Amino acid sequence: MEDTSIKELVDSYINLTFSIEKNSVQLIKGQIRNDLTNDQHYILRYINQKEECTSSELAEVFHVKKSAITAIIERLWKKGFIQRTRDEQDRRVVYLTLTDDGKDLFQETELRIYQLVGSLINQFDQDEIEVFMKTYEKLNRIILATKEEMLGE
Amino acid sequence: MEDTSIKELVDSYINLTFSIEKNSVQLIKGQIRNDLTNDQHYILRYINQKEECTSSELAEVFHVKKSAITAIIERLWKKGFIQRTRDEQDRRVVYLTLTDDGKDLFQETELRIYQLVGSLINQFDQDEIEVFMKTYEKLNRIILATKEEMLGE
DNA sequence: AAAAATGGTTCAATTGGTTAACCATTAGCG
DNA sequence: CGCTAATGGTTAACCAATTGAACCATTTTT
Numbered sequence A, B: 001m002e003d004t005s006i007k008e009l010v011d012s013y014i015n016l017t018f019s020i021e022k023n024s025v026q027l028i029k030g031q032i033r034n035d036l037t038n039d040q041h042y043i044l045r046y047i048n049q050k051e052e053c054t055s056s057e058l059a060e061v062f063h064v065k066k067s068a069i070t071a072i073i074e075r076l077w078k079k080g081f082i083q084r085t086r087d088e089q090d091r092r093v094v095y096l097t098l099t100d101d102g103k104d105l106f107q108e109t110e111l112r113i114y115q116l117v118g119s120l121i122n123q124f125d126q127d128e129i130e131v132f133m134k135t136y137e138k139l140n141r142i143i144l145a146t147k148e149e150m151l152g153e
Numbered sequence C: 001a002a003a004a005a006t007g008g009t010t011c012a013a014t015t016g017g018t019t020a021a022c023c024a025t026t027a028g029c030g
Numbered sequence D: 001c002g003c004t005a006a007t008g009g010t011t012a013a014c015c016a017a018t019t020g021a022a023c024c025a026t027t028t029t030t
Helices: A003-029 A038-049 A055-061 A066-078 A100-121 A126-150 B003-029 B038-049 B055-061 B066-078 B100-121 B126-150
Strands: A082-086 A094-098 B082-086 B094-098
Touching: A003 A038, A003 A100, A003 B003, A003 B100, A003 B126, A038 A055, A038 A066, A038 A094, A038 A100, A055 A066, A055 A094, A066 A082, A094 A100, A100 B003, A100 B126, A126 B003, A126 B100, A126 B126, B003 B038, B003 B100, B038 B055, B038 B066, B038 B094, B038 B100, B055 B066, B055 B094, B066 B082, B094 B100
Parallel strands: none
Antiparallel strands: A082 A094, B082 B094
16 A cells, blocks of 8 residues: 555544544533533443443543542532442452442433434444444454553553 | 345344444544644645635534534634635635645645554455445435435425 | 523633653662 | 562542633624
């Protein structure tokens, strides 16, 4: 492949990614209760699907420092969506879980997000979806590999 | 398609998107000078490729309020990357352009981002890329249409 | 000429992020 | 055993990004 077409390809990819990302964020925000941000919902999701979830784990998955997680958890805790329980075996550890309120809010919001994303996906046909997801997964693997390579494992 | 497989599909899509997005942001951040954020670079890019760029336009494209743009532009202006010139025809309007420093910084950073994205894309073969980009474009169109539909055109 | 709309800015408040210092607790090792 | 790492989490100072509301200056509309 010559340089010009690679250049154009990268160009399209960057522009498409930008557009899809910005507009998706907006669409998702439309499904989330007004006093919660998208990332706050994603954090509820992560805690919900984890058996035992800690701040350190969240910091790693969300690619931010632990102190940032502390602040976010504090806000969600103040709103009554999250519980903190100390591990009695290792008293440094604090486990995060959703309260009943937190679970209710999460389920309700998640349903709406699933309906939204489902309605987007439904506009593609089976073949398209399969091929796309396969490449999308490969892209994910390549990005992860590149990241580990660049940031030193 | 039955509900369970749609549910799984939406699940994979959401998780993949999350992972790709978070990790891409990190990779891109690695290509950008330390005193600039990713979005600041994207704003330099947008201004660079536009003939005449205004705050209102940026606010629309980046899906934030004009006051947020004012703040970002102010920071970029303080660093000497951006110029503001009043339109003498319509004295309400302020045109944004890159200074020479801004252009230099932008070109240099953009080159590194293109190399990064190019190296990712190069790990796919021609067919994969073509099919993926086609579906990716369709996804973009569908998201835009859905957005207009939901937010009332 | 008066009223409405437009393009930008300012300001207070909230959220999210970093760095650095710190506390409590546990793990490792001579 | 006891001192030193290391670990998990919090706190505080600081900055960037964002919103909403009020506002200024300048067109546009009526």
